[in-house]
Amino acid sequence: MTRKQIKLVALCWAGFLASTEGNAQKNKDIERRYKAGVRLVQMGDYDKARAELQPVMQRDGSYAPFAYYYYADASYRQKRYEAARATLKELIDRFPNWLKKEEAYYLAAAAAYEQGLYDEGLSYTQLIADPDLRNDLDRMEQTFLPRISDLNRLKALQKQYPKNKTLARTLVDLIQRTSSDKEDLELSDRLSNRYGIVPTPVSKPPVGRPVEPNVPVSQPATTARVDKAKAKGYFNIGVLFPFRVNRFNTTERGRSNQYVYDLYEGMKLAKTKLMAEGIIVNLFAYDIDNDADQTLDLLNNASFAQNDLLIGPLYTEPNRLVSAFATQNDIPLVNPIATNHELIANQPNAFLAQPSTTQQAIETANFAKEITTIRKAAVYFGASRKDSLLASAYQSTLKAQGFQVVEFRRLIGNATAMAAKMKLTEENKPGHVFLASSNNDDGTAMLDALSKRGISSPLIATYPAFNYFRNSLSTFTRRELYLVAPEFMDIERSPTEVFQETYLAKRNIIPSTFAAQGYDMLLFFGRQLARGTIRSKVLMRSDVSDDYVLSGFDYSKSNDNQVVPIIKFDGSRFVKIN
Incomplete structure (x- = not known):
């Protein structure tokens, strides 16, 4: 890449910081506002983020320098470079010994370069000695200095x-x-x-060029392909993601493909763990965007067929081309984040790492039959296409399983607006209500709307429908509430703790869900390659006791991951119940 996405340094550093503020209640409020501010930066709501972080900056506690950093980051993402520089200067002056000060130097340099203040930017970059930052710093300067x-x-x-x-x-x-x-x-x-x-x-660099120095530069050997890759003693895995290393758009407020790098960082950590297990994998990163010609250039490279497993691409047309290539060359293909069942239909070599929308609907309907004997349901969904697709799949599944869908409706807005649009009555009272939403305000609004309508039925909702920083604990206990959560990470499981600590030590940031997905995916499929279970078409599944960070994999019935976690709040934390 040509400019580093100003990375989130410490979303959950709070757990490692010793607070020295006055009384416990004030400390708790500062911690809440800090976490809310960081979360809002992640979500792109920068004005609200600054409003939450400003009171934290005014305190003298251990959260203050981090709040300064995120406040500056929010300004930078909105292209308010002057404000970002001023905030960072105050941070550096006020906390000269802050343990992450080189991150502040980096962000200050980026803001200065954006304004054409090259002398100021260089004065900051010469203070950076962290080798992990140097590579990003070189790429940033290779973008700005030629201007x-x-x-x-x-x-x-x-x-x-x-x-x-x-x-x-x-x-x-x-x-x-x-x-x-x-x-x-x-x-x-x-x-x-x-x-x-x-x-x-x-x-123009060649297609398939590795995106970072520690990715092998050489292509896989051009010797004749053998049926069993493990005879070589190692496995070549091609990662086809839109890294966009040769594109830099100064009009973008942030790196829109950050999730790609998170996925890849998780995979790199899994590679290290596999090596400790005696499984050697070589990761080859190919920069594949939504470009059919670029994809064909790659597929026409004879050495590309030497890969033993392919992960990606993420766009429809490149994926179609690579899927046909994988079938022709008998190479397993993993779709890392897609939930479209059509991607694996009639494609015996293709797998979905995440359960498809169809599979989520089936498992959720099966669960609904366990919690109520009433075969009536109301199905609601939010504003996004993803919401409507899941709701439609759920409606179809319910009807196929003998349920009566008493209402199917798009609901957005506050609780009053939702309640006004609902047509539920005592006569058509549902046995359960389902909400598919990607808006984390919709969950609480739905709870309030159901209360206004006098409906006490259990609510099954998608995990992103709630804000877990803003919502109080009572939100999750005032009615029977279940969450469909493929992205659920149980932080009290030992494998999750180890993963988070290892990732934090290596990257200085708390891993995102995408990082965990990348880690689990490569760990699972790397092990399957070593066991030979993919090519021999032996049924593949993980056990609940395995060391995966999320909920694991099950391909015992199809190439669609059948693991669909459903969680519930037990009074102190969320636990998986299905």
């Missing part, structure tokens, strides 16, 4: 910061393109010799 078109300015900056190799390379390239002056050419030669610089040609 300097004034040769004299660039020479002055290089003289002021002579140790910056990216700056030297930028100057060499500009001289080679624009100057025929003897002194300039001699300077170019001196810098080239000192740093081993070869002037950068203007060309």
